Amino acid sequence: MFSIGEFSKITGLTVKTLRFYHERAVLIPARIESGSGYRYYDQCNVEQARVIVVLREFGFSLEQIVEILRDCRDETDLVGFLEQRRAALKQAICRDRELVRCIDRIIQQNLEIKQMIQKKTYEVEEKRVPELLVAGIRVTGRYDECGKVFGQLGRKLGRHISGTPLCLIYDDEYREDHADFEPSVPIRKPVQIDGVDIRSLPDQLCLTLVHLGPYTQLGRSYEILIRYAKERGYRLTLPSREVYVKGPGMFFRGNPKNYLTEIQIPFERQSDTI
């Protein structure tokens, strides 16, 4: 016979926990002194406690443990319970993995933003933009409908999204009302979803400029790019792209003054056409 303190040391369960288990009829002491109310545990209780500890590690609730202790005399009786628990664990693993992937994507994006800020080259560059598989929805309307369309894309593609959202611009002039553009997101593998165009953007030579500030001031950066092309006699082609490196994100609207947008306009050099 062990007092509750001794039994606590043997089983690794706290005294509080043992009293609680008694109250819930999970682990009932072998003897209860009628005068003092002291609890005394025996060898059989030690084994019960061992079982309870293991079952709790497996994540069973106390209610289920009571049931198991009542109904199971044998490991075979336990199989049903274990299978149920296994399914729940599998599901939890799945969900957690999905969350980790999601967190990774956000962290990765912010790493890219930091790198872009560190480079501090808010200047025109000529560079090859590699091939990119994207899913997009082409729209004719106002640019501020962009947000809604990205919302749709997010809901429809979910976990297929693999990078920073961008927008293809098909107009060769600025239009307020009937702009022709295609909000898009990079994806890993081609998928078939109705209402969404899947397309592989070709590897292209582009003029690029990282625009810092609100979208309403994108015009200035376009002006810089166009002037740069004109000076060198480059011919710009369509569609151009706006890559929303940093904008209103999944969590916060953020400060538009800190938005980062990389403009990419495909071009051909005079020398290419000679």
Place this chain on the structure above:
Amino acid sequence: MFSIGEFSKITGLTVKTLRFYHERAVLIPARIESGSGYRYYDQCNVEQARVIVVLREFGFSLEQIVEILRDCRDETDLVGFLEQRRAALKQAICRDRELVRCIDRIIQQNLEIKQMIQKKTYEVEEKRVPELLVAGIRVTGRYDECGKVFGQLGRKLGRHISGTPLCLIYDDEYREDHADFEPSVPIRKPVQIDGVDIRSLPDQLCLTLVHLGPYTQLGRSYEILIRYAKERGYRLTLPSREVYVKGPGMFFRGNPKNYLTEIQIPFERQSDTI
């Protein structure tokens, strides 16, 4: 402005939850009618609620969410919190996977038991027992010390264990007191742990018999095996093995009448030696 009911439909949070979030200063309504105490929410609250829902999905506590909403204006500010969350999720995934593996082992064992019971061939068989990598502790003493030694093996090898425990018997006669035996467990890969012998049991031709009942009656089954060998002139060799297919398990002591033990004794046929 939305009433609490409308806002509940918009955000997918229950009215109860919204009141609770107000109390905890997680999500404070834009206006509170001073007379009636009615809560009214605005567009800004809708965005806050969206953030809160996502953060809760990630598994942040309300306390942390308050902190995040207070300190973060921007997704970059969130990275620290997210990394912390990521680590916790990774750990949870690891633990859950370990549990699933453990459950699988138990289920697998019980499947084997069921198959063995279904076959119902509690008769002597001659069969090749395949090679097996085991970890064991050799002991001289009484058989009932077996349990303690298995306990040691369990603690020392833990997750390396890959199958049903067994015991190698080095005596050619029954001994009560100074028996020479080696409780062992199958393992996946060789590991170095002091006090434990790692050994690969060779592929061998054995006489086998599944014994149903308590260990105290194992003698009967040995008798059957030995008589069988004598009748055919087979020469039995050492060590023999007892595989504890079903015995006192991780959870329950079980009923000894239902214990299943497969006895395996290596042998040579006369014809082999001619």
Place this chain on the structure above:
DNA sequence: GCTTGACTCTCCCCTAGTTGGAGGCCGTAA
């Protein structure tokens, strides 16, 4: 036999994130 200190008892409150219910106020429609 008495004191002392360690141990144990019950009872109540606390955690997080809700859910449920009771009882009451407010506004509108029939």
Place this chain on the structure above:
DNA sequence: TTACGGCCTCCAACTAGGGGAGAGTCAAGC
């Protein structure tokens, strides 16, 4: 006027215990 829906506050419950108060009990030392 009454009924109903929506809203309010306050209270209790769930898990699996933890913390502490105040009182009773046990065993050892003197």
